[in-house]
Amino acid sequence: MIRVLLADDQAMVRGALATVLGLEADIEVVAQVGSGDEVLQRAKETAPDVALLDVQMPGKDGLEAAAELHGALPLCRIIICTTFGRPGYLSRAMAAGAAGFVVKDAPPEQLVDAVRRVHGGLRVVDPALAAESLATGASPLTGREHDVLKAAKDGSTVADIARALHLSEGTVRNHLSAAMGKTGARTRAEAVRLSEEHGWL
Incomplete structure (x- = not known):
């Protein structure tokens, strides 16, 4: 059983993701939170195998929460799941320790597949965003x-x-x-x- 933590500040989106994942026989949603500040504590309490984090949340954003979670619980695999498929987010997510990056308008089966593949030790990145990220390059800002x-x-x-x-x-x-x-x-x-x-x- 793949244990999943969901972090998204929109309750309806969070509920929909939980429903989609909960329909799978090998996936169990063990925690749901609405802000980046709650991620690490709930992860410590529920020991998820995979954390699915939105980028834009109150308190810590998903990228900050990912870095904190990766530092404290490195065995928990992280997927960033966001509406905002921006190239800079992808490079920052990977630097924060994320193993996957998917956009919310992807088909549900793609999300389920990403959870399984990341849990299996692979990296999963939205291909269009990966191409755009390579074309745009890293942030020029210090x-x-x-x-x-x-x-x-x-x-x-x-x-x-x-x-x-x-x-x-x-x-x-x-x-x-x-x-x-x-x-x-x-x-x-x-x-x-x-x-x-x-x-x-």
């Missing part, structure tokens, strides 16, 4: 540029970002300027949007 852009997402001022990240305002401006240059953006809001579209944030 770690600090990523942090500064992420902090700028909610429209925070340079002073706010500097305080939050314990940097000088000049350093924040330099990182924002570099990020804008690398993304080809004219404004920091555009740099945030473009980075999100590529899955770099």
Whole structure:
């Protein structure tokens, strides 16, 4: 029996995934959570073989939760299952320890197959997304540029970002300027949007 943990903030989607997987004789859904913050604790309580994680969730996102889960329970295989098939998400998911990456508009049997294959030690990646990821390449942003852009997402001022990240305002401006240059953006809001579209944030 393959024991599965589901993490998705949309209750209806989570329920549908649980129903699809529950119809299989060799798969049992042992836990369902609605935020990234709950993943590790529930995994420790239920010992799943496979964790199916959405990317965009409240608290920790699915990629942060994947890295935390992989570090604490390396035998639990991780599949990212998301609406947002962005190339940057794929490379970040693999770096976080995920063994699979599927998009939610795939047929149900593809998801079931992915669970079985990942449980069997294989990697499973949506082929169209893999091709796009290779064409797009890795994120050009440095770690600090990523942090500064992420902090700028909610429209925070340079002073706010500097305080939050314990940097000088000049350093924040330099990182924002570099990020804008690398993304080809004219404004920091555009740099945030473009980075999100590529899955770099």
